[in-house]
Amino acid sequence: MAVARELGDVDLVSVDSMQVYRGMDIGTAKPSAGDRAEVRHHLLDLVEPSDEFTVAEFHVAYADAIASIGQAGRRALLVGGTGLYHRVVVDDFDLPGQWPDLRVQLEAEPDTAALFSRLAEVDPLAAGKMEPSNRRRVVRALEVTLGSGRAFSSFGPGVDEYPPSAVTQIGLRWPRDVLAQRIAARVHDMVSAGLFDEVAAVEACGGFSRTAVQALGYKETLDALAGRIGNDEAIDMIITRTRQFAVRQERWFRRDPRVRWIDIEADPVAEATTVVLDEFDT
Secondary structure (H helix, E strand, O other): HHHHHHHEEEEEEEEEOOOOOOOOOOOOOOOOOOHHOOOOEEOOOOOOOOOOOOHHHHHHHHHHHHHHHHHHEEEEEEEOOOOHHHHHHHHOOOOOOOOOOHHHHHHHHOHHHHHHHHHHOHHHHHHHHOOOOOOOOOHHHHHHHHOOOOOOOOOOOOOOOOOOOOOOOOEEEOOOHHHHHHHHHHHHHHHOOOOHHHHHHHHHOOOOOOOOOOOOOHHHHHHHOOOOOOOOHHHHHHHHHHHHHHHHHHHHOOOOOOEEEOOOOOHHHHHHHHHHHHHHHH
């Protein structure tokens, strides 16, 4: 927002896999109505929470957004931290199709380890790049490999390759202890702002799709609303899982040598805005 205010010709593009869902505002920390009225934002509120939404669909929506920004004579500042979505749009990945009937068959297998073993047989390169317990990725890799007849790992460039890019990438890095405090405060603020009511409202109006329910904080809140866990336990779980995600997120982006890192000590706006503005000037 500070950069957009300073430059005047910048639109903000959300690169967040969960801000695409309407009604999931508090838990995904969407920009406020005031911010959105002041600066044009893109790729927010694209589908209902009951709809599945894939990275391939996001890729198409992103291309449309960038085209419209360019046609308006404006510039785009991409904001967000969903690692795979970020790589797909920055490096314009060749994305495989969908085979829903095959996916249903694979999902019917309850043993994730068995699915991973099968993946290791048909595409060992893909299997070697993912956690055996990551059921969603294992199923997707098998779906693509079996459905297309082409190894999932052959769709590229792969996430381990970092070709030259026209996109300038800037990462903000907090000290771990400060980040942990900010995460805890953020979760408590979300709860105070009505996270539990938001989740209850979504559940009452069609519920969550397989992809939407992966959003941090929503599974835990659903469990609390159903009485499976207490509210305090749900809040503690959200904080813990968000901290774990933040660690994974930093590791993901740290592997990319093209990212310019700015170490933040106190105020990211004051410390980072000048750097971002310099990049836009060049």
